Amino acid sequence: MRVLIAFLLGLAGSLAFGWWGFPQLLYQREPQPLQYNHKIHIEKGSMECSSCHEVAADGQFAGIPRTASCGACHAEPLGKTEAEKILVTSYVAPERELDWKVYSRQPMNVRFSHAVHVNKAAMKCEECHGGRGSATAAEPFYRNRVTGESRNVWGPRMIRVGLKPGEGMKMSDCESCHEQKGVSAGCLGCHR
Amino acid sequence: MAIGRRELLGLAGGAAVGGALSPVPWKLLDDSAIWTQNWSWTPTPVRGPVTEKFGLCTLCAAGCGVKARCGSAGVFGVAPAAEHATGGGALCPVVYGAHQLPYHPRRLRTAIVNGHAVETKEAIAEVARRLEAAGAKAAILDERPGRIVSALYDRIARAKGGTVVTLAQVEDRSLRTMEDLAGMGPGTLGYDFEHAALILSVGAPLLDSWGSTGRMSRLWSRRVETGKPVFVHAGSHWSRTAQLADRALILRPGSEAALVAALAGKLAIEPAAEITGLSPASLSDLALRLREQAPALVVGGGEAASSGLPEATERMIAALNVAIGALGRAGGIVMRRPLTGAPQPPQYLDRVPDHSLDLLVHEASSAGIVAPEALLRRKLAAKGTLVRLSAFLPEAFGPNDVLIPSTTFLEGAEDARGARDAAVETWSYSDGLSSVPASALPPAEFAAQLAEALQVKVESYEELRKARAAAIVAAKRGHVYRHAGGERAEATDLEKFEAAMAEGAVWVDEPVEPGPLRAKIDAVDWSAGRPEQPSLIAVASSPRGSLSVLPAVPLASKLDRETRLYAVPGEVRMNPRTARELNLRPGDSVLVSTPFGETRGRVRCDAAAIPGQLELGACGDGSQLVLEAMGAAEPGAGPTQAAQIRRS
Numbered sequence A: 001m002r003v004l005i006a007f008l009l010g011l012a013g014s015l016a017f018g019w020w021g022f023p024q025l026l027y028q029r030e031p032q033p034l035q036y037n038h039k040i041h042i043e044k045g046s047m048e049c050s051s052c053h054e055v056a057a058d059g060q061f062a063g064i065p066r067t068a069s070c071g072a073c074h075a076e077p078l079g080k081t082e083a084e085k086i087l088v089t090s091y092v093a094p095e096r097e098l099d100w101k102v103y104s105r106q107p108m109n110v111r112f113s114h115a116v117h118v119n120k121a122a123m124k125c126e127e128c129h130g131g132r133g134s135a136t137a138a139e140p141f142y143r144n145r146v147t148g149e150s151r152n153v154w155g156p157r158m159i160r161v162g163l164k165p166g167e168g169m170k171m172s173d174c175e176s177c178h179e180q181k182g183v184s185a186g187c188l189g190c191h192r
Numbered sequence B: 001m002a003i004g005r006r007e008l009l010g011l012a013g014g015a016a017v018g019g020a021l022s023p024v025p026w027k028l029l030d031d032s033a034i035w036t037q038n039w040s041w042t043p044t045p046v047r048g049p050v051t052e053k054f055g056l057c058t059l060c061a062a063g064c065g066v067k068a069r070c071g072s073a074g075v076f077g078v079a080p081a082a083e084h085a086t087g088g089g090a091l092c093p094v095v096y097g098a099h100q101l102p103y104h105p106r107r108l109r110t111a112i113v114n115g116h117a118v119e120t121k122e123a124i125a126e127v128a129r130r131l132e133a134a135g136a137k138a139a140i141l142d143e144r145p146g147r148i149v150s151a152l153y154d155r156i157a158r159a160k161g162g163t164v165v166t167l168a169q170v171e172d173r174s175l176r177t178m179e180d181l182a183g184m185g186p187g188t189l190g191y192d193f194e195h196a197a198l199i200l201s202v203g204a205p206l207l208d209s210w211g212s213t214g215r216m217s218r219l220w221s222r223r224v225e226t227g228k229p230v231f232v233h234a235g236s237h238w239s240r241t242a243q244l245a246d247r248a249l250i251l252r253p254g255s256e257a258a259l260v261a262a263l264a265g266k267l268a269i270e271p272a273a274e275i276t277g278l279s280p281a282s283l284s285d286l287a288l289r290l291r292e293q294a295p296a297l298v299v300g301g302g303e304a305a306s307s308g309l310p311e312a313t314e315r316m317i318a319a320l321n322v323a324i325g326a327l328g329r330a331g332g333i334v335m336r337r338p339l340t341g342a343p344q345p346p347q348y349l350d351r352v353p354d355h356s357l358d359l360l361v362h363e364a365s366s367a368g369i370v371a372p373e374a375l376l377r378r379k380l381a382a383k384g385t386l387v388r389l390s391a392f393l394p395e396a397f398g399p400n401d402v403l404i405p406s407t408t409f410l411e412g413a414e415d416a417r418g419a420r421d422a423a424v425e426t427w428s429y430s431d432g433l434s435s436v437p438a439s440a441l442p443p444a445e446f447a448a449q450l451a452e453a454l455q456v457k458v459e460s461y462e463e464l465r466k467a468r469a470a471a472i473v474a475a476k477r478g479h480v481y482r483h484a485g486g487e488r489a490e491a492t493d494l495e496k497f498e499a500a501m502a503e504g505a506v507w508v509d510e511p512v513e514p515g516p517l518r519a520k521i522d523a524v525d526w527s528a529g530r531p532e533q534p535s536l537i538a539v540a541s542s543p544r545g546s547l548s549v550l551p552a553v554p555l556a557s558k559l560d561r562e563t564r565l566y567a568v569p570g571e572v573r574m575n576p577r578t579a580r581e582l583n584l585r586p587g588d589s590v591l592v593s594t595p596f597g598e599t600r601g602r603v604r605c606d607a608a609a610i611p612g613q614l615e616l617g618a619c620g621d622g623s624q625l626v627l628e629a630m631g632a633a634e635p636g637a638g639p640t641q642a643a644q645i646r647r648s
């Protein structure tokens, strides 16, 4: 009996550590340089994702906009929020780049063509990036201490079931979408 | 409650089962796999937009157009510029990896004088001092004459009483003999292969590492549609050109003269067949075709990694060309207009008397051109100085030498005059696509600093480049081809011309209307000896652009080593049958000796190698020894050498 209790104690402790303590240890929360409001840009500024996240004509993705492109509208503060003030005084005016933490950044052996997915496959940004485009504030960025990448690549929960669009950007997620759509990219389509 | 060993084991067992049912093991497994891809020291390209720019390949004088993929950290991919006048939309295999050359472990990062590292300025001051002292016994070796920097070398050498010399590349060897006989200056003749019906190569590797790869491969593939030109190769060993040619005649080594004499009708077919080892029927058939399948032309020259044919044989080839009407005819050997604004063509280094120079400044900024070390040293007097402007540490280094680090592939401003064998002159330039390392001097900067140290007044590189552009526009000849838009435009407006050239365009001169040219062939000696037949011959192979002291860049070494296309450095490639006859096994360490030198290597057996032939790889470390053994420093020593081999 005492052995069984010890076994169950070990089992419970280990499960608790694995499912609760381990994620706390694995991920480190890091602040974004600015509380960015996507929603206000879309609703009030009538902007689209591609207004800032350009997909270049030759197929390459320009990615995170540079401060100069923010400066096109924010040369002067457009509101009274703290974030607006920081943007103009600390970044736009001194022409300093914002050190955004990228939720979807992949390891170096991965290449991804936004142009193919957006222009050819006519996919919506939300299908991979979820509702980030309508968020009022930048969601917390959790960096995986081992890989250095965002928690969003794996997904919000340790168990990868029931992921919604925008949750998870692992190879298996790409594969399942490709399988659903009957598209094969081969190894070199995505890996270099 | 007392805790005993059993409880502890139970606890551990529970923890182990719980651990296995938790995400820890598989998540850590997954994460550590990704971690291995993100080690801080793993080279990763800097993120940023990717642009395509046009530049020049500087691995030989042809200056083929290169389309480079550039990121924020420099060039990371190279492809041919389609339709380029010289490159023709193709590059030599080695060039596809040449953007890695700037990171080569043998990159020279400091100037060296007499074995000591010094500041570049000091080294240049030392070169100026020795050049001044050498006076008329100084020469500058310009491997790619006709560039803007060549004009600077010309002014410096003239101001101090010295000369500019150049190397006779494999494409030069036959043309210069013809120029001599026709009383024309160096660089005034070219081959009009595009209009030829039959091309006979006498030992010239026309279809492998000869001329510009794009031009030759375009000609070869065009045969499928038009049936012209027909390539006939007559050589003393099997080579890739022999394999690709429409017809290959394998001669006895050294019997090229007999073949040419027979084709010219100066030696009867029967004795010629006996000397060359060819059948009388094939000889008479070829002689007939040369006359009937007009326009035909004959190219000699030998292999790049060995010596050319003897001068007497080259003279016979020139005379044969005259006899079949190839000189001055479309589809033959045609006149080219001298490049507008270019300095006088330099004389050939192999024609400079031995031991006559106190100082030789060797501009070796093109990593792909070979200069046989033995040839350079032989031209120098006992205590002469060899100055090298090179991006890489050379294989050999003399106690008196001066080394100055230079730029390499796609670094810094460069211009190219185009392939030596082309029927028309071309010109293109680039300001460089990769940043210039602080320690490296582009050739133009080297020349400018040398001129300053010598107090020779010269125009700046930019002024000279502008002046040449203006002269070309003023001449109102030729056209400009822009890769970016794939358009041809006339060169009539200087501003537009310069704008297009800055984007990587190429200017192509107009061809000279073919017309009869004369050459003095009466004095040509047609006597053809009966060469001795060695049981074993050595041949050297090397892919174009990699014929240097450089260990091949990664992509090229992959091509070399994995496809086994070429004998790789340090290997002696032979047919298994030859190895058995010589009692050798794969991997045996051997010493190959020829009348000119020795080289070591390991035996590699390859059924694709020709029996009785030892193939030596002349690229990378040890290539200078191979060149020496092949007699590359001895003009006219021939493309193959009698060889002996023994275990070492």
Ligand code: SF4
Pocket (backbone or CB within 6 Å): B057, B058, B059, B060, B061, B062, B063, B064, B087, B090, B091, B092, B095, B211, B212, B213, B368, B544, B545
């Ligand atoms: S090595 Fe010469 S022929 Fe080959 S691509 Fe470069 S310039 Fe052209």
